[in-house]
Amino acid sequence: MKHLLPPEIESLWTLFTAPVVWAAHFVVCYAAVAIYCEKAAVWDVDFGNVRTALGIFTLLALAMIVLSAYLAWRQWGFGAGDPPHDGATDQDRKRFQGFATLLLSGLSFVAVVYVAIPLIFIAGCQQ
Amino acid sequence: MTTALGEFSPDERAAQEERLRKAWETPKGWRYWTSVNNSQIGLWYGVTAFGFMLFAGVLALLVRLQLAVPNNDLLTADFFNQAFTLHGTVMMFLFAVPIFEAIAIFLLPSMLGARELPFPRLSAFGFWSFLLGGVFVCGSIFFNSAPSTGWFMYPPLATSKEYSGIGADIWLLGLSFIEVASIAAAVEIIVGIMKCRAPGMRINMMPMFAWYLLIVAGMILFAFPPLIAGDILFEMERMFGWPFFDAERGGDPLLWQHLFWIFGHPEVYIIFLPAIALMAMIVPTFSQRPIVGYSWIVLAAVGTGFLSFGLWVHHMFTTGLPQISLAFFSAASEAVVIPTGVQIFVFIATMLAGRVIFSVPMLFGAGGLVVFVIGGLTGVMVALVPFDWQAHDTYFVVAHLHYVLIGGMLFPIIAGIYYYFPFFSGKKLSDAWGKAAFWLMFVGFNIAFFPMHFSGLRGMPRRVFTYPGDVGWDWFNLISTIGAFIFATGVLTVVVDIFRPKTKLNDLNPWRSGTLEWTNNPDESWGMRSVPIISSRYPLWDQPGLQRDIEAGRYYLPDAQSGRRETLVTSVLDAEPIQCLRVGGTSYVTIVAALALGGVFIALTFHWWITTIVCAVITLMAILYWLWTGTAEIPPTPEMDVGLGKSLPIYVSGPASVGWWAMFITMVGDGTAFASLMFGYFFYWTIHDDFTAGLNGPGVFWPSVAIALFIVSWGLMLAARHLNRGDKIAGARLALIFSLAASLGGSVAGLLGPYVYDMQPTTHVYPAIVWIIVIWAVVHAVVGCIMQLYCLARSFAGIMTARYDQDIVNVTLYWHFLTITAVVSFGVVGLFPLVR
Ligand code: HEM
Ligand SMILES: [Cu+2]
Numbered sequence: 001m002k003h004l005l006p007p008e009i010e011s012l013w014t015l016f017t018a019p020v021v022w023a024a025h026f027v028v029c030y031a032a033v034a035i036y037c038e039k040a041a042v043w044d045v046d047f048g049n050v051r052t053a054l055g056i057f058t059l060l061a062l063a064m065i066v067l068s069a070y071l072a073w074r075q076w077g078f079g080a081g082d083p084p085h086d087g088a089t090d091q092d093r094k095r096f097q098g099f100a101t102l103l104l105s106g107l108s109f110v111a112v113v114y115v116a117i118p119l120i121f122i123a124g125c126q127q
Numbered sequence: 128m129t130t131a132l133g134e135f136s137p138d139e140r141a142a143q144e145e146r147l148r149k150a151w152e153t154p155k156g157w158r159y160w161t162s163v164n165n166s167q168i169g170l171w172y173g174v175t176a177f178g179f180m181l182f183a184g185v186l187a188l189l190v191r192l193q194l195a196v197p198n199n200d201l202l203t204a205d206f207f208n209q210a211f212t213l214h215g216t217v218m219m220f221l222f223a224v225p226i227f228e229a230i231a232i233f234l235l236p237s238m239l240g241a242r243e244l245p246f247p248r249l250s251a252f253g254f255w256s257f258l259l260g261g262v263f264v265c266g267s268i269f270f271n272s273a274p275s276t277g278w279f280m281y282p283p284l285a286t287s288k289e290y291s292g293i294g295a296d297i298w299l300l301g302l303s304f305i306e307v308a309s310i311a312a313a314v315e316i317i318v319g320i321m322k323c324r325a326p327g328m329r330i331n332m333m334p335m336f337a338w339y340l341l342i343v344a345g346m347i348l349f350a351f352p353p354l355i356a357g358d359i360l361f362e363m364e365r366m367f368g369w370p371f372f373d374a375e376r377g378g379d380p381l382l383w384q385h386l387f388w389i390f391g392h393p394e395v396y397i398i399f400l401p402a403i404a405l406m407a408m409i410v411p412t413f414s415q416r417p418i419v420g421y422s423w424i425v426l427a428a429v430g431t432g433f434l435s436f437g438l439w440v441h442h443m444f445t446t447g448l449p450q451i452s453l454a455f456f457s458a459a460s461e462a463v464v465i466p467t468g469v470q471i472f473v474f475i476a477t478m479l480a481g482r483v484i485f486s487v488p489m490l491f492g493a494g495g496l497v498v499f500v501i502g503g504l505t506g507v508m509v510a511l512v513p514f515d516w517q518a519h520d521t522y523f524v525v526a527h528l529h530y531v532l533i534g535g536m537l538f539p540i541i542a543g544i545y546y547y548f549p550f551f552s553g554k555k556l557s558d559a560w561g562k563a564a565f566w567l568m569f570v571g572f573n574i575a576f577f578p579m580h581f582s583g584l585r586g587m588p589r590r591v592f593t594y595p596g597d598v599g600w601d602w603f604n605l606i607s608t609i610g611a612f613i614f615a616t617g618v619l620t621v622v623v624d625i626f627r628p629k630t631k632l633n634d635l636n637p638w639r640s641g642t643l644e645w646t647n648n649p650d651e652s653w654g655m656r657s658v659p660i661i662s663s664r665y666p667l668w669d670q671p672g673l674q675r676d677i678e679a680g681r682y683y684l685p686d687a688q689s690g691r692r693e694t695l696v697t698s699v700l701d702a703e704p705i706q707c708l709r710v711g712g713t714s715y716v717t718i719v720a721a722l723a724l725g726g727v728f729i730a731l732t733f734h735w736w737i738t739t740i741v742c743a744v745i746t747l748m749a750i751l752y753w754l755w756t757g758t759a760e761i762p763p764t765p766e767m768d769v770g771l772g773k774s775l776p777i778y779v780s781g782p783a784s785v786g787w788w789a790m791f792i793t794m795v796g797d798g799t800a801f802a803s804l805m806f807g808y809f810f811y812w813t814i815h816d817d818f819t820a821g822l823n824g825p826g827v828f829w830p831s832v833a834i835a836l837f838i839v840s841w842g843l844m845l846a847a848r849h850l851n852r853g854d855k856i857a858g859a860r861l862a863l864i865f866s867l868a869a870s871l872g873g874s875v876a877g878l879l880g881p882y883v884y885d886m887q888p889t890t891h892v893y894p895a896i897v898w899i900i901v902i903w904a905v906v907h908a909v910v911g912c913i914m915q916l917y918c919l920a921r922s923f924a925g926i927m928t929a930r931y932d933q934d935i936v937n938v939t940l941y942w943h944f945l946t947i948t949a950v951v952s953f954g955v956v957g958l959f960p961l962v963r
Contacts, residue, residue, distance in 0.1 A: 010700065011700075012321075012330065012699055012700060015425075015429065016429065016433075019429060019430065019432075019433035019434075020433075022433060022434075022437075023433055023436065023437070026437045026455070026459065029455055030452060030455055033449065033451050033452055033455070034448075034449070034452055034813060035813050037449040037451070037452070038813040038814055039813065042816060083420075083421070083422055084417070084421050084422070084664075085331055085421075085422070086331060086332065086417070086421065086663065086664050088327055088329065088332070088661075088662035088663070090701065092329075092331055093329040093330060093331045093700065093701060096330070096331035096421075096422060097330070097331070099422045100422045100425045100426060100429075103422060103423065103425075103426035104426055104429055104430060107426060107430045107465060107466060108430075108433075110462065110465065111430075111434060111459065111462040111465075114458040114459065114461060114462040115437070115455055115458050115459055115462070117454075117458055118451055118454030118455055118457075118458060119451075121454075122450060122451045122454055124451070125449035125450070125451055126449060126450035126451060127447065127448070127449045127450070
């Protein structure tokens, strides 16, 4: 499994992976439902299908976040050192990045779940 | 790091200091105002913003006086409308955001260990734009023509010429101008934080303030452009009758609400995060220990930054959107509480783990947090749809927003003023006055705003200029008014304390802070005497002798032999020195450019078309002159000795250069505005069964020709860069000319589509949105052509060569974005009507 994972990337941007996934998931859910609720009459699609599709998409998003979390965990050295990671070394800088990314993955995971909850409880546009 | 530090005799040091002083000299007499140094610009910016705050505060007191008793006739209804609209507008746009740009410009270089931010003239330009735009907007009320439809300017009220006069135009154009300044500041801040840190200041060592500001500047980049796009649509409707928000002709007022709040909600966090950033500097100092949970703060800042973009519809819960959509936004609104809570717990943990000194800054900080938490709790309440249906547009919301804004923003700012006063003046504000001010403000605030929860729950709507006496709102209102005046007394106390004569401290670091900015001597304009090597988050605590070594010039750039203003550029992650950057010095051109651009916006407000054009031409000339004389200068020697035995290049191009990043960041913002226009297009598609209303589209042919030509133009631009790099100058020039011709051709073809099919933008929203998208793309192409001509001129003048190719590299970067814009624009307007 390990060799399938991408090599470690030296960049600031990996920090934002999980939140970007959250944003993409949010936009897709919002846009899909907004368009559906306006066009439902014209298109003759059942809301159940939209829900299922978004449900699957949610799982995908969560999987992406878990992957990002795993990579972050690796960058953090699988927890080999404790924070604060404030040393003037490459290693501490990397571990800091890993840890912060891991935390962000956690938050993004929760936020994706939050946003998906309405899909469970609301069975139509209710306009 | 074991680099041997420099060693200079007292004579050498004196000579160095002489040269540095000369290079960084602040101009004297009236020329003082041409200064671009970050300490002056930051100070002016801050003082101006604070002045606007006091002005808006007076308006608020007028509003409160009018509401003190039922059936009051102190103010007319119309003046009342102007007063509360201007109050909200000024507080949000002319105080809350700019004051942080000011603080950032002022503090960041010193905190990061840089001499300057990378584009000092851009900061100056931003300041002058802000001043002019702000005076214009504020001044309108003295001519009884201030905006009067609320700080969020909802159509159809605000688009109606009958109900909202020129005030609406002043709002739209004055603020668009200021938004430009904000984006300029965002570019400056992002590039500064990423590239201008002291050597060794890796990203795990950046001061908390820098982390927050980096995120906030990024948010500005994605939040302001939708508003600018909205402003454009709005102004087109008011000026030329294009019906973007007019339901009768296919428009929809809700589109404005979307665009406004896509900006508006992130805006509240754009305001809140920098305030927390100040707290993150203050709390460790007075807890006498490093912050607990540095990574958690990064989590909170980044997390809030993202989540805040998923909340905007919670301002639109009562507009009849599908409830499932509302639920998404409600959920995200509850989720954002998590990172917000984390920040607060980090502070509490830091205080618990340290030994707290309860100084005035701490008092304001802690008091602010208490107030903010109450506002956060009401926020969670109004984020629940059913509750909001009751509370929306009542004084309950007024209470919520003032609790979060005053607790989350104003109190921390005052804390920051008390904390940083010695940093910029070498003097300290008074403890006694500060404590008095705090208690007046804290008590006054709660007396003023807590009763609003009740008047709101009793149904008192926002924005009524008076109310009857028998509905149970009168006592609450009277108490609020009394509280408001107590609060104002507190603010006044702060102002008096600032202006009271004080004695000079003989101590650069009176609070015993650990961060780098406290090494700076406020009497010298060079910032850092020498640029230190950093190995700790709190270098002044952990690196013994740092202050002495910096002052003795033992680190980088201890001298200014070139007579130029120089600062170090370092790499993003590990802050390794990569360039010695020469930044712009004192200049008029920024003032001229800002005044001329201001002229464009002001003339537009009054429909003085000729003046508009004249000012636009002056702006263009000024900017070209500025770029030509101030950027991409070929240095006399390619490398420079920066001290400690290191030589660094002076000229770099491509992603290593700050200019490339500035272009990239600007274009990301620009792309966001474009995306907002596209959102508008698809928005109209979703809400109508047939969004073309049976009218002509631009056809397929001309848009396709346009796409083809723009792609050709792009290819030629790449070729030009490549040839130039290979020193095939003639070929490069030729490719540039052909690329220019292709994009001009593409523009004409693009315009021909809607033109030959006779699309009339005033008849219906469909032709209007197609025209606006096409015009957007064409304007970008024309700007691109000017850039190409500029490159050609530089090439012929011999200041753009194979080795020194910043200009053409940056223009190519622009071309990537231009090509995407053109392909998407013409692709969508040409093809989408077919596939829908
Ligand atoms: C705990 C997080 C927060 C939540 C869940 C929240 C929620 C809300 C909601 C739902 C509204 C709309 C109420 C209505 O019009 O019916 C609102 C209004 C407002 N909030 Fe918040 N808020 C939060 C934090 C903040 C912060 C941190 C600020 C600023 C520093 C802020 C500033 C405002 C402003 C200015 C308005 C009023 C806009 C207007 O209608 O004029 N909020 N908030
Ligand atoms: Cu909001």
